[in-house]
Amino acid sequence: MQPHRQLFTDWLHWTLAVTGLASSSTSSSSTMCSAATAMVAVAAAAAAYAAYCSWRRARDLPPGPVGVPLLGRLPWADALCLHLTMQKECQKYGDLCSFYLGGRLFVVVNSYPLMKEMLDDPVFAGRPRLRLFEKMTRNCGIFLVEGKVWCHQRRLSLRTLREIGFSGSKAVGMIEDQLEPLLQQLDEAAEAAQPVKTLDTFLLAVNSVITEMTLGRRFHRDDPDFKKVTSLIAATLESGISETACFLFPAAEKLLDIIPMSTRVFRDVEYLNEFFRQQIRLREAAMPAGSDVQPTCLCDAYIQEKRKAEKAGDFETFKEFQLIRVCFEFYLAGTDTTARSMEWLLLYMAFYPEVQDRVQNELDSVVGQSRRPRMQDRTELHYTSAVIDETYRKASLAAIGVFHRSVEDATFHGYRIPSDAIIIPLVYGVHHRAEYWERPNEFYPEHFLDNKGRYRSSPYLIPFLIGRRSCVGESLARMEIFLFFTAIMQRYRVRPEPESAAKKDDILRGHMGSLRVPGDYRLIFSRR
Numbered sequence: 001m002q003p004h005r006q007l008f009t010d011w012l013h014w015t016l017a018v019t020g021l022a023s024s025s026t027s028s029s030s031t032m033c034s035a036a037t038a039m040v041a042v043a044a045a046a047a048a049y050a051a052y053c054s055w056r057r058a059r060d061l062p063p064g065p066v067g068v069p070l071l072g073r074l075p076w077a078d079a080l081c082l083h084l085t086m087q088k089e090c091q092k093y094g095d096l097c098s099f100y101l102g103g104r105l106f107v108v109v110n111s112y113p114l115m116k117e118m119l120d121d122p123v124f125a126g127r128p129r130l131r132l133f134e135k136m137t138r139n140c141g142i143f144l145v146e147g148k149v150w151c152h153q154r155r156l157s158l159r160t161l162r163e164i165g166f167s168g169s170k171a172v173g174m175i176e177d178q179l180e181p182l183l184q185q186l187d188e189a190a191e192a193a194q195p196v197k198t199l200d201t202f203l204l205a206v207n208s209v210i211t212e213m214t215l216g217r218r219f220h221r222d223d224p225d226f227k228k229v230t231s232l233i234a235a236t237l238e239s240g241i242s243e244t245a246c247f248l249f250p251a252a253e254k255l256l257d258i259i260p261m262s263t264r265v266f267r268d269v270e271y272l273n274e275f276f277r278q279q280i281r282l283r284e285a286a287m288p289a290g291s292d293v294q295p296t297c298l299c300d301a302y303i304q305e306k307r308k309a310e311k312a313g314d315f316e317t318f319k320e321f322q323l324i325r326v327c328f329e330f331y332l333a334g335t336d337t338t339a340r341s342m343e344w345l346l347l348y349m350a351f352y353p354e355v356q357d358r359v360q361n362e363l364d365s366v367v368g369q370s371r372r373p374r375m376q377d378r379t380e381l382h383y384t385s386a387v388i389d390e391t392y393r394k395a396s397l398a399a400i401g402v403f404h405r406s407v408e409d410a411t412f413h414g415y416r417i418p419s420d421a422i423i424i425p426l427v428y429g430v431h432h433r434a435e436y437w438e439r440p441n442e443f444y445p446e447h448f449l450d451n452k453g454r455y456r457s458s459p460y461l462i463p464f465l466i467g468r469r470s471c472v473g474e475s476l477a478r479m480e481i482f483l484f485f486t487a488i489m490q491r492y493r494v495r496p497e498p499e500s501a502a503k504k505d506d507i508l509r510g511h512m513g514s515l516r517v518p519g520d521y522r523l524i525f526s527r528r
């Protein structure tokens with residue numbers, strides 16, 4: 001008999017003995033009494049069996065806290081600071097820690113070497129499987145799919161971005177074009193000395209960059225279609241799909257089969273799909289068959305690939321819905337992230353005026369006031385580059401990473417990781433480890449400066465994550481953030497309005513949604 005089965009049998013015998021069922025006594029107690037005893041025994045046996053099952057499930061898993069039946073650790077999870085809860089569990093149980101939330105097994109990884117090893121391994125490169133996702137993506141796009149489709153679409157989009165120049169000069173041009181209206185908006189706020197929340201200003205700018213990159217066109221900021229798309233994208237992000245009950249209780253997913261596709265989030269997604277479909281068809285119509293004009297956006301490049309593939313009899317790889325999903329995902333993945341990073345940067349400048357002084361002094365001496373900062377200035381802007389990296393670290397926007405999934409049963413560092421476990425790369429944990437950072441809990445740009453005051457990068461800075469699924473838009477996001485931030489610092493002094501100043505700690509503590517976001521704030525801009 002296997003040891004765990006032996007243990008269970010012993011346990012069952014013990015339970016039966018305690019409840020009296022295993023006794024050979026044939027005493028003359030009343031029938032009612034025997035029935036009650038039998039019921040207690042059955043309940044005890046069921047409880048023992050449930051405990052046995054959960055013990056069996058937990059065997060050899062990475063260590064972690066025990067939860068309660070059905071809910072796991074859910075009663076202990078504070079959705080607004082999950083990153084801190086997970087960090088604490090890892091500090092207690094080790095850098096690889098596991099627990100159940102609802103019916104899902106989560107494995108949290110909290111050290112750089114373990115994370116690197118795990119995220120380089122194809123076994124951990126899956127994404128959580130949800131019917132909800134499957135209904136929305138129809139196995140298309142990059143972000144939520146796996147296997148061949150993911151591999152192919154990811155490679156193609158990276159290649160296209162590179163070839164059309166979106167990781168270089170072309171992107172710079174598009175970003176610079178967005179600077180003018182962005183600064184104009186801030187000028188108006190500065191002139192009126194009006195306290196502002198900057199998120200919408202940045203969202204508009206980065207949305208415009210993504211629109212040009214994917215669809216090759218510009219919308220006027222007040223265009224009703226563009227406004228609607230921007231607001232639906234924001235609503236889709238806020239809907240917190242990954243936080244629904246379906247995610248934690250896979251059995252609840254069956255309910256989706258009886259819910260028609262008419263819930264708000266599906267309606268929004270369908271509207272956005274239709275918007276992208278129309279835009280793609282416009283590009284297609286403008287590109288006569290057989291023409292091999294130089295593509296100017298992601299859409300054009302895909303259309304050309306699609307035509308080539310169809311000529312060769314492949315009608316699947318570049319089907320229209322693939323392109324719809326890729327465009328859609330670039331908006332979802334690339335707008336809020338970049339805009340929120342800008343928000344954090346300006347907040348740190350407002351709350352650390354001495355750091356802002358040093359950034360502005362450096363900009364004045366390297367760039368001056370007669371022209372805008374350029375990407376080429378980056379190599380001279382050591383302190384400014386360190387401030388940007390320190391903000392990525394301290395803000396840890398994707399604090400609990402983006403969930404991965406083990407696609408098959410695996411053994412990792414001696415622990416069993418079953419298929420379908422949710423893998424959490426704890427970015428916040430790596431960004432706040434005392435072994436990697438001199439002052440992990442402070443805002444300290446010197447983390448990224450050598451002893452001569454020159455910028456030096458750190459392998460432990462992983463805002464875009466690492467490994468097979470690392471961010472596709474990293475170079476674009478870095479360019480946007482550098483150019484927007486330096487242009488703003490060159491032109492404005494930024495400070496918190498008095499009420500926000502009094503709430504510095506709350507604001508910078510922030511909370512978790514799908515990203516880690518700051519508390520409610522208002523900033524005042526003044527022209528330098």
Ligand code: HEM
Pocket residue numbers: 119142143144154329330333334335337338341397398401402403463464465466468469470471472473474476477
């Ligand atoms: C500051 C801005 C950004 C941050 C912090 C960020 C962060 C991330 C992170 C943490 C991941 C998950 C990696 C993983 O699962 O291992 C990711 C994936 C992704 N990002 Fe970004 N991102 C940013 C901007 C962008 C932009 C501008 C784009 C598009 C133009 C983009 C497109 C994507 C895509 C398509 C994926 C999915 C990759 C895959 O599943 O293979 N991101 N990003």
